[in-house]
Amino acid sequence: MNEQPMTFRDTAKGIAVRAGILGVGGVVVSGLVMSIAMKMAGSLVRVFVGLFLLLVTGGVVTYEAKRVQRRLATAL
Secondary structure: OOOOOHHHHHHHHHHHHHHHHHHHHHHHHHHHHHHHHHHHHHHHHHHHHHHHHHHHHHHHHHHHHHHHHHHHHHHO
16 A cells, blocks of 8 residues: 555546547547438438428329219219
8 A cells, every 4th residue: 555646647647548539438428429310311311302292293193093983073
């Protein structure tokens, strides 16, 4: 138990090392989270665009079918 007391320089060096490790770790983790979030957002946009196009196509098909029905009903 004959340890030397810590100097201010040792304390500052320890704090700087910990801060550096936490800073690099934070950048890496936040980069991973951001990349996952952007991939999910891209997938959601594709799904919503697909659904929108499907709904528009369904509406156009329904409109054309009704138009043909009306034309056939007046022809008979």
